[in-house]
Amino acid sequence: MQKKVISEAVVKRLPKYYRAVKNLSDQGINKISSNALAEMLGITASQVRQDFCNFGGFGQQGYGYDVAKLKQELATIMGLDHDYNVVIVGAGNIGRALGGYQGFEKYGFKVRAMFDSNPVIDNVGGIKVYNMSQFESYVKDNTVDMAVIATPKAAAQSVADRIIGSGIKSIWNFAPIDLEVPDYVSIENISMSESLLVLSYRTKNNV
């Protein structure tokens, strides 16, 4: 069977669907129509049905979606049906904030270790900070599914190269640079500076 390519726009809506459905589930709501779900996301019902078609539909039109089932199917699609072992490279301000980021635990991401080229602290909220010189041996001895880059811009590409060289195939990048990675590596960037500049534009132009 050929692998279906899901568009970037659909992928970016998946977390919004998941968050909405999780909220419904937390409130004890069992059924949701595509109309109501669409309204929660600020999109059209036809867009919801079209998006879900990519994954087999999730239920019958006219009956609404079963919230528990939808939540579970979305979780499986997004890989939230198992835990990930995560390491953070960079124990500066951003790295330390990420060490305490509750979203990790919530979605099954377990931060196992932090690394820094010049560690000035021993641990971040109980997560041990290793010297970056120990990175490869740590990854060799432990299962690591994902690495977070929280280094300055200048170090980010060489850190990415070491992460990839060690066999890790998933990178969450907080450094303000577009990293070059092979196709088989999954990467997602959080660009704080781009977001700040977009806000600056909106503020200046009153939009």
Added chain:
Amino acid sequence: MQKKVISEAVVKRLPKYYRAVKNLSDQGINKISSNALAEMLGITASQVRQDFCNFGGFGQQGYGYDVAKLKQELATIMGLDHDYNVVIVGAGNIGRALGGYQGFEKYGFKVRAMFDSNPVIDNVGGIKVYNMSQFESYVKDNTVDMAVIATPKAAAQSVADRIIGSGIKSIWNFAPIDLEVPDYVSIENISMSESLLVLSYRTKNNV
């Protein structure tokens, strides 16, 4: 003259243009063709010309763009031609990391104060942390152009309401919630959890 509406996609590319042009300028490069600029951003040259058309074009086809002029025009469009006074609400992990975020200073955003409902520290890198009860009086006595929300999700909407009530019209939101704000307020969200879930999807599906 009627105000031209710039599409969201173009607005989101502005920081990328700015970053590329700033890099060229830092390297002492004076001229850049739309082709070369397009390649830096991973888009087509015709997209670059079309984007720039929204702002009057920035130069003559066939001659390339003047880097210094382009940088200055982009800075003006994005409101980087003046400083902003910024306050951060929430002095937890994220707030503290933001207090030390160098991007602020780089683009003329001056973090003047932090607020917390229960301050456990006096200052973050020299930025004073006030009790949230002092928020309105601080904003009344000082010019504040922008507020950053770095609170837990549960507090974010009520904090947003207080920010808007105090007269601030620009919000950078780090809480994982879609805030309801009036049309005249500029808002930009950084959703760490959505980004993490997108990465989770990519990792699971090898894309």
